[in-house]
Amino acid sequence: MGQTLARWCYYLNFQLKKLRHLPRSCDSVFHRRIDVPLLTPWLAPIVWDGTFDKDILKEQFQDRNITIGLTVFAIKKYVVFLKLFLETAEKYFMVGYKVNYYVFTDRPADVPKIPLQEGRKVITLVVQNYARWQDISMHRMEMISNFCHQHFFQEVDYLACMDVDMKFSDHLGVEILSNLFGTLHPGFYGAQQKSFSYERRPQSQAYIPKGKGDFYYAGGFFGGKVQQVYEMTKACHEAMSIDKSNGIEAVWHDESYLNKYLFLHKPTKVLSPEYLWDEQLLGRPAFLRKLRYVAVPKNHAEIRNK
Numbered sequence: 001m002g003q004t005l006a007r008w009c010y011y012l013n014f015q016l017k018k019l020r021h022l023p024r025s026c027d028s029v030f031h032r033r034i035d036v037p038l039l040t041p042w043l044a045p046i047v048w049d050g051t052f053d054k055d056i057l058k059e060q061f062q063d064r065n066i067t068i069g070l071t072v073f074a075i076k077k078y079v080v081f082l083k084l085f086l087e088t089a090e091k092y093f094m095v096g097y098k099v100n101y102y103v104f105t106d107r108p109a110d111v112p113k114i115p116l117q118e119g120r121k122v123i124t125l126v127v128q129n130y131a132r133w134q135d136i137s138m139h140r141m142e143m144i145s146n147f148c149h150q151h152f153f154q155e156v157d158y159l160a161c162m163d164v165d166m167k168f169s170d171h172l173g174v175e176i177l178s179n180l181f182g183t184l185h186p187g188f189y190g191a192q193q194k195s196f197s198y199e200r201r202p203q204s205q206a207y208i209p210k211g212k213g214d215f216y217y218a219g220g221f222f223g224g225k226v227q228q229v230y231e232m233t234k235a236c237h238e239a240m241s242i243d244k245s246n247g248i249e250a251v252w253h254d255e256s257y258l259n260k261y262l263f264l265h266k267p268t269k270v271l272s273p274e275y276l277w278d279e280q281l282l283g284r285p286a287f288l289r290k291l292r293y294v295a296v297p298k299n300h301a302e303i304r305n306k
């Protein structure tokens, strides 16, 4: 018995040594996730911790000397979220890369001055406000598409378009970059398609019939190359304008139009809920090894329409 055990131990040790001598590039094989989906049905990667090697990506992207634009809206009282958003972005968002933060606001004097790493800057874009928070949220699509010609096409390679009532809490880097990406909505991860809160009225431009749709994407984080973001935000804004002229507004505002667009134009990468989570609402399930961009608790009565 003792001898058999000793032989097994010897054999295992031998196998482990072999693994250690495999080339480094094979490491990822041993990190492969089996607890979460890694590919969409159109073979786009779904990005999770354990599916990418930061160092390999760094080599690929740093040569290309890219600049990433981050659009964030802080209109009316939402300026209060900017400080934590920007401070945590400096710690975790695209560290080591050139970043332009585009802060869209009606209160430029309230944009906090925070220390920035080299190659990174804040560009304040003064825009109008709207009375209803829903209109502010929806008009982001129009404003992003409008500023593509004035700024983004000349100044950045990629855009990340994000909610402000959030903070960064772990590495969030070039692994997200692709022609067009969307993020899985944390509230619908693992839910059945029929429960997705798509717009279900056929009169709306955002309509997705029952039985159709791939994922439920979050309105709070999407992006891609400037050209693709331009096309998407312009199309969403046009769809909203058509609905408005017909007296209809989609159930989840800009998020509904985003879902329709990404249903018709499949994203080339999909970010897992590591990239948008709400711990207060949803706790911390085991499949989430990292929380990279998370909701900051907000009191709706105090902050919305103010």
Ligand SMILES: CC(=O)N[C@H]1[C@@H](OP(=O)(O)OP(=O)(O)OC[C@H]2O[C@@H](n3ccc(=O)[nH]c3=O)[C@H](O)[C@@H]2O)O[C@H](CO)[C@H](O)[C@@H]1O
Binding pocket: 072, 073, 074, 075, 076, 077, 078, 133, 134, 136, 137, 162, 163, 164, 165, 218, 219, 220, 221, 252, 253, 254, 255, 276, 303, 304, 305, 306
């Ligand atoms: C995390 C996430 O996926 N959030 C989406 C969700 O609601 P949320 O409840 O997260 O919406 P929200 O109140 O954060 O509004 C969306 C964003 O619009 C901006 N804002 C809004 C109101 C205001 O007075 N000032 C201002 O600046 C701000 O950047 C904010 O983060 O659904 C919304 C549509 O219903 C949007 O699609 C949001 O992106």
Ligand SMILES: [Mn+2]
Binding pocket: 163, 164, 165, 220
């Ligand atoms: Mn939000």
